[in-house]
Amino acid sequence: MKHTLSVLVEDQSGALSRISGLFARRGFNIESLAVGPAEAKGISRLTMVVEGDEETLQQMTKQLDKLVNVLNVIDLTRLPAVERELMLLKVSAKKDARKDILDLVQVFRAKVVDVSDEALILEVVGDPGKLVALEKLLKPYGILEIARTGKVALKRASGVNTEMLKSTSSGINLPA
Template sequence: MKHTLSVLLEDESGALSRIAGLFARRGFNIESLAVGPAEAPGISRLTMVLEGDNETLQQMSKQLDKLVNVLNVLDLSSLPAVERELMLLKVSASEENRSKILDLVQVFRAKVVDVSDEALVLEVVGDPGKLVTIEKIMAPYGIIEIARTGRVALKRASGINTEMLKTKPSDNLLPT
C-alpha cells in the first residue's frame, strides 16, 4: 500500500538528509518527495510517498518522530486529504494533430506554457491519477520530455473524503 506522510520539521541544514537516510537504511524507496516552507517561519513541510504495509509505516513514523528536527508526522493515507502534483509535459505537436492536443488540454484543464512549430509544453496540475491519465493520452502524439514535482498533500479541513464519494453509485445518495 502507498502511504503519504506529511512531516513538519525545523528548517535546518541536514534535516532532509537525516530523514532520507533513515528510510534508506531500512531499505525503503521514497517514491515522491516535496519540501517547502510551511505556515510558520523556520518550519518546513515535507511530503513523501512510500510503499509499505501499515505496521512498518507506523514504526517508521515513530522513528521519524524521534529525530531532533522533526516536529510532527502525519500519515495522510487513511485520512481525508487533498493531494496534488505538477507536471510539465513536452509533446510533439505537428500541424495535423495540434488542434486535437489543444482540445485535450482543455478537457484536462491544463495550460499551454510554451509553443513552437514542432511541440507544445503543457502544465498539468492535479491528483496523481490525472497526471498519469493525460500522460497516457498524449503518448500517441509523442512525448518528448516530462518533469514532475513530488506530491504535496494536506489533511482536508472539511473532513470529507471525496475519494469515497467517487466510488459510491449516485443512486445510493438519493433518499428512499
C-alpha cells in the same frame, strides 16, 4: 501499499538528509518527495510517498518522530486529504495533430506554457491519477520530456472524504 506522509520539520541544515537516510537504512524507497516552506517561519513541510505495509510504516513514523528536527508526522493515506501534483510535459505537436492535443488540454484543464513549430509544453495540476491519464492520452503524439513535482497533500479541514463519495453510487460528481 503506498503511503503519503506529511512531515513538519525545523529548517535546519541536514534535516532532509537525516530523514532520507532513515528510510535508506531500512531499505525503503521514497517514490516522491516534495519540500517547501510551511505556514510558520522556520518550518518546512515534506510530503513523501513511500511503499510498505501498515506495521512497518507505523515503525518508520515513530522513528521519524524521534528525529531532532521533526515536529510532526501524519500518515495521510487513510485520512480525507487534498492531494495535488504539478507536471510539465513537452509533447510533439506537429501541425496535423495540434488541434487534437489542444482539445485534450482543455478537457484536463491544462495550460499551454510554450509553443514552437514542433512541440508544446503543457502545465497540468491535479491529483496524480489525472496526470497519469493525460500522459497516457498524449503518448501516441510523442512525449519528448516530463518533469513532475511529486505529490503535495494536506489533511482536509472539512473532514469530507471525496474519494469515498466518488465511489458511492449516489450520482454526486465532485471536482478533484
